[in-house]
Amino acid sequence: MDIRAVSGYALSSPIDPPQDRRFAGGTRRLNKRDVVLVVVETGDGARGFSTAGASSSAMREYFEGDSQGTFADVVDGAVAGALEGETLEAIEDAAAILSRTDLPTHLRTEAISAIDVALYDLRGKELGAPIYDLLADEYGTDPTTEMPLYASAGMYMEPEGYVRQAEVLEREGFFGYKYRPGIGPAGDRETVDHLVDAVDEMEIMLDVHTWWKADDSYDAAVVRDLVEHASAAGAYWIEEPVEPADREGYADLAETGAALAGGESEPSPESLRELGETGSVDFLQGDVRHHEGYTGCRPAIEYCRGRDVEFVPHNFGTWLGLIANAHLVAAAPDVRLLEYPVFTDDPLIEAEPDPGMYPFDLAFDILEGAPAVEDGTLTAPDGPGLGIEVTLDVLETYPFVDGPWTEFRYDDDRR
Numbered sequence: 269m270d271i272r273a274v275s276g277y278a279l280s281s282p283i284d285p286p287q288d289r290r291f292a293g294g295t296r297r298l299n300k301r302d303v304v305l306v307v308v309e310t311g312d313g314a315r316g317f318s319t320a321g322a323s324s325s326a327m328r329e330y331f332e333g334d335s336q337g338t339f340a341d342v343v344d345g346a347v348a349g350a351l352e353g354e355t356l357e358a359i360e361d362a363a364a365i366l367s368r369t370d371l372p373t374h375l376r377t378e379a380i381s382a383i384d385v386a387l388y389d390l391r392g393k394e395l396g397a398p399i400y401d402l403l404a405d406e407y408g409t410d411p412t413t414e415m416p417l418y419a420s421a422g423m424y425m426e427p428e429g430y431v432r433q434a435e436v437l438e439r440e441g442f443f444g445y446k447y448r449p450g451i452g453p454a455g456d457r458e459t460v461d462h463l464v465d466a467v468d469e470m471e472i473m474l475d476v477h478t479w480w481k482a483d484d485s486y487d488a489a490v491v492r493d494l495v496e497h498a499s500a501a502g503a504y505w506i507e508e509p510v511e512p513a514d515r516e517g518y519a520d521l522a523e524t525g526a527a528l529a530g531g532e533s534e535p536s537p538e539s540l541r542e543l544g545e546t547g548s549v550d551f552l553q554g555d556v557r558h559h560e561g562y563t564g565c566r567p568a569i570e571y572c573r574g575r576d577v578e579f580v581p582h583n584f585g586t587w588l589g590l591i592a593n594a595h596l597v598a599a600a601p602d603v604r605l606l607e608y609p610v611f612t613d614d615p616l617i618e619a620e621p622d623p624g625m626y627p628f629d630l631a632f633d634i635l636e637g638a639p640a641v642e643d644g645t646l647t648a649p650d651g652p653g654l655g656i657e658v659t660l661d662v663l664e665t666y667p668f669v670d671g672p673w674t675e676f677r678y679d680d681d682r683r
């Protein structure tokens with residue numbers, strides 16, 4: 269592949285008016301969602317696409333001052349400078365070239381991730397094959413193009429709010445309902461109890477995304493108690509109950525026998541695999557956007573193959589990212605489940621009340637048409653590459669808005 273141009277476009281999907289969410293210890297404001305669309309063009313005019321997401325941990329982005337606007341500049345600058353004019357034999361060659369740049373590690377990793385996915389899109393288009401076929405060749409698998417989705421919604425609300433969402437999403441046929449607790453230990457306990465009463469077949473997952481450290485009411489003993497409580501109630505998994513880097517904390521909680529999940533916040537493919545190797549997580553959540561694309565997720569997936577830790581891609585963002593992950597799920601061995609983030613006014617969900625977390629219209633508008641979802645099951649597109657059309661109108665209709673996408677105000681000014 270002769271790389272002619274590499275471009276990054278920072279886009280913002282406003283949440284207007286901004287939403288304030290109260291959690292134990294503070295308030296979180298949601299202003300917008302940002303996406304960087306990455307486009308790689310080859311000498312013959314073909315284009316490959318991917319999205320770079322915010323670092324999966326909102327807190328990291330907020331506290332370290334990174335923004336999606338600056339990442340688009342990195343793509344247009346150092347990444348384009350390194351790759352334009354290069355002829356790549358293998359997709360991995362791009363990672364080798366980018367690893368020789370002097371970009372800070374986290375930006376280099378994010379760049380390699382986005383470029384890897386866009387190059388798979390291009391390779392598939394060149395060969396006239398969907399990405400899942402290319403990946404299935406690499407893994408020696410037969411692709412399974414239909415996959416169950418679990419709905420990812422629910423963000424700090426009263427227990428009844430979570431229940432209303434779960435009831436709608438169960439009727440829509442989703443495999444599971446994942447929600448964000450953090451309203452205080454008593455409310456979190458009550459929420460689990462209400463949810464398990466309300467649902468029939470659907471699984472319940474908790475995505476704590478480390479919020480159980482944001483308030484003094486969650487000390488280690490309380491967190492352990494909440495994990496045990498949720499597990500006893502039948503929670504399918506409990507995600508990031510402690511800080512991602514706290515391997516000891518994970519190991520301690522794993523001793524309770526609860527099914528734990530984590531991985532999205534791991535900074536590299538190596539640390540992702542290492543988290544799997546600890547034996548503390550039952551579900552390992554790599555992300556093509558954060559762990560160096562399809563290529564970077566492979567060592568973790570190969571580790572999980574045949575073991576009792578299941579790789580479940582972390583997927584949070586646009587439908588373009590959803591489809592990128594769907595190709596991985598279709599081809600990768602022992603990988604079967606995909607995360608479906610539910611935003612307000614989702615064209616695929618007609619049910620009332622609207623179970624969306626907040627508005628993120630760009631998530632849908634970035635694609636022509638909609639993914640094939642029926643009764644909670646997604647069918648990966650079988651066209652060449654990603655098999656989707658990107659709507660380039662979004663470059664005009666979703667201009668980048670400066671400032672952080674989310675802000676935290678702590679009751680006692682702690683971080």
Ligand SMILES: [Mg+2]
Nearest residue numbers: 475477507532
């Ligand atoms: Mg998460």
